[in-house]
Amino acid sequence: MPDAQDLADLALDIAREAGELARRRRTEGVAIAATKSALADIVTEADREVEALVRRRLEEARPSDGFLGEESGAEPGTSGVTWVVDPIDGTVNYAYGIPHYAVSIAAVEGEPDPQRWTALVGVVLNPATGELFRAARGDGAWLDDRRLAVSTPSAAGALVATGFGYDPATHDGDFARLRRVMPLARDIRRAGAASLDLAYVAAGRLDGYFERGLNPWDHAAGALLVEEAGGVVGGVPGGRPGRDMTIATGPELFPRILDALNT
CATH class of the missing domain: 3.30.540.10 (Fructose-1,6-Bisphosphatase, subunit A, domain 1)
Known part of the structure; x- marks a missing residue:
C-alpha cells in the first residue's frame, strides 16, 4: 500500500x-x-x-x-x-x-x-x-x-443536512425522503456542497447527512473524513455511498436514518 x-x-x-x-x-x-x-x-x-x-x-x-x-x-x-x-x-x-x-x-x-x-x-x-x-x-x-469527532444527537433531535438534484423530475422523491427523516431532526440544512456537508459531519457541526444523486468525486474525500472521525458512511447500492443514496452520521444515528429512508 x-x-x-x-x-x-x-x-x-x-x-x-x-x-x-x-x-x-x-x-x-x-x-x-x-x-x-x-x-x-x-x-x-x-x-x-x-x-x-x-x-x-x-x-x-x-x-x-x-x-x-x-x-x-x-x-x-x-x-x-x-x-x-x-x-x-x-x-x-x-x-x-x-x-x-x-x-x-x-x-x-x-x-x-x-x-x-x-x-x-x-x-x-x-x-x-x-x-x-x-x-x-x-x-x-x-x-x-x-x-475531529462525530457528534451524538441531543434529546432535541439531530441537525441533518441534505441536498436536491437539479432535475425537477427527482424533486418529489427527494421531498418524500426528507419528510420521512424529519421526525428525527431538530432542523434541516441544505448548504449546497456535499464535500463540506460531509466535512461538517466529521467535525460534529452536523449530526448527519443524506443525499441521493452524488457522484464519486462528491463524496470520495468527505466520506473518509467521516469514517476517520468515528462516523459511519453507507448508502445504495451495496451499502456504500452511491448514486442512489449516500448517508453519513455518527454510529447511533445511522440506523435510524437508514430505517427512515427505507420506510
Whole structure:
C-alpha cells in the first residue's frame, strides 16, 4: 500500500494552490462555461481551470497514478492509486458569490469505483474561509491541528443536512425522503456542497447527512473524513455511498436514518 501520509502531504499542497486559484477567480468574476445534467447544473471556467491545475500537479508528482475528475473524466493509471477530484464543489454557490464551496481531493486504492475502492486520503478545503479538513487512513480526521469527532444527537433531535438534484423530475422523491427523516431532526440544512456537508459531519457541526444523486468525486474525500472521525458512511447500492443514496452520521444515528429512508 502506498504511504498515506506522503499522499496526504501532496494532496494538501495541491489543494491549497487550487483553492487560491478558485478564490482569485471568484474575486475576478465568474464566467459560466456550460451546463451539465440540467440547466441549473452549471460549469464555470474556473471549474475547468482548477481541475487542470490539480491534474497537472498530480501528473508531475505521480505520473503513474490514475485520475477521476468531475470536469475531465477518468484516466487509468498503473500504480493502483487513483485521484478523485472535484475542483469546485458547490459551483452554484460559487457562481452566486456564496462563500460555501470547496476543493475536494481524494486518493483511493483499487478500482476507481466507490463500490470497490479503499480511500487512503481525503482533503476538503473551503477557499472562502481557509478551513482545511484532512484525513489519512488510520490517522484520524483533522481541521488544522484539531482532531475531529462525530457528534451524538441531543434529546432535541439531530441537525441533518441534505441536498436536491437539479432535475425537477427527482424533486418529489427527494421531498418524500426528507419528510420521512424529519421526525428525527431538530432542523434541516441544505448548504449546497456535499464535500463540506460531509466535512461538517466529521467535525460534529452536523449530526448527519443524506443525499441521493452524488457522484464519486462528491463524496470520495468527505466520506473518509467521516469514517476517520468515528462516523459511519453507507448508502445504495451495496451499502456504500452511491448514486442512489449516500448517508453519513455518527454510529447511533445511522440506523435510524437508514430505517427512515427505507420506510
